[in-house]
Amino acid sequence: MRRALVVRLDSLGDVVVCGPAIRAVAATADSVTLLAGPRGAEVARLLPGVDHVEVFDAPWITAGAHPVDTAAVAGLVSRLRGRFDTAVVLTSFHQSALPTALLLRLAGVGHVAAVSTDHAGSLLDVRLPEPPDDPEPVRMLAVARGAGFALPPGDDGALALVDDLPAVAGLPGRFAVVHPGADAPARTYPLVRWREVVDRLVRSGLPVAVTGGPDERALTSLVAGDHGLDLGGRLSVAELAAVLREAAVVAVGNTGPAHLAAAVGTPVVSLFSPVVPAVRWAPHAGRRVVLGDQDAPCAGTRARTCPLLGHPCLAGVHPAAVVDAVHDLVRVPS
Structure with missing residues (x-):
């Protein structure tokens, strides 16, 4: 003991x-x-x-x-x-x-x-x-x-959070989350493309909540545009987890909320830059789609700023491909 x-x-x-x-x-x-x-x-x-x-x-x-x-x-x-x-x-x-x-x-x-x-x-x-x-x-x-510690019988080793998460008011009944930020520029999908993803999803009939931290309010406002629900800077970590749990799907880069979404059991579309290996760091989710060129020249460099002109590993992913991946996971008709 x-x-x-x-x-x-x-x-x-x-x-x-x-x-x-x-x-x-x-x-x-x-x-x-x-x-x-x-x-x-x-x-x-x-x-x-x-x-x-x-x-x-x-x-x-x-x-x-x-x-x-x-x-x-x-x-x-x-x-x-x-x-x-x-x-x-x-x-x-x-x-x-x-x-x-x-x-x-x-x-x-x-x-x-x-x-x-x-x-x-x-x-x-x-x-x-x-x-x-x-x-x-x-x-x-x-x-x-x-170190001598093993999971107890019945624990499958999946990511998990406590059940007692706060309620967040004002969410649509069935919606997607787009989380456009990341703590390193090399891991971010271009913002204009994130905004197009939001527009396309809303036009397809799936409301979108855009999330981000207190220092990302300008970013989330740009990505949400006129059609998304901008939650940038409004949520604690526990509230963010609650929103991700309520969502039908999350579209996100290689950043913490991708793992948070996996921990609450929500399907994830991961826009994943290969500067770190996807086999280790793609969200450990039951249902996921990983997008991005995992064989790009930046693979494994751990670069925080993209070393290549035009950020090809992610910029080459068309917003339509992101929307299709979301549709595949939530079965929303095109």
Whole structure:
């Protein structure tokens, strides 16, 4: 019976895909605390199995990270000291778990498990190899299993959120969601094409709600145009999850809400830039369509800004193809 800490320090989608691994830890631990970054903390509270959330902005994880703050590091160590018997550090394939493991050792965590290709010395009790090339939820679950945690009987390992999501008023009875934003320009479908997708869907008889964060209001207003319901900047993460759950289908780029849609069981049309591999990062959904040239020259570069003129991997996807994919998933007559 252990007090367990699970660590995932990057963004919303990265936290969502760790849900099955967290449930595996929760199956045998007395309590589970999730240590998350600022962009993942809100959704962390929506994951089954999470009892408490701690937040830390890790300068070795966050894109555009701030300088190392001695007081912030000392404060984290102080908050964690003496609270946990075991920790599982979850990372993407290009991240190192060792800085986190060092802080956990300073906080007195007696048993630490993580993936590390580098020599870990005394920082890790369980040093795991990089998991196989599978969907990210499957890979994170493999790390938890290597650390000694397994899903309970009856848990199929799918993405999931808590059932208790807030109600959002004013939604159409049957509608699609278009989420046009992403945190890297290389992962975005051209905005004029998103707007055409909205227009075509509405003309086909399927209302559209356009979602986005507080800093994306101008973007969602442009994409919604005169026909879509603009929800940009109006929703908390929990409310966004509720809207995605109510939707018949979601059309979205490679960004956190794609994984959020998969976690609430909504079919996904994924406009996926191959700068990261689709086999790992396409939404782990029961019903999905992945669009975009997965063999484009940018494949696997992890570029945040498209290195190619004209953004061909996504710009080559015609809005009609997106609409057809939506129709296929919701069976709306053309």
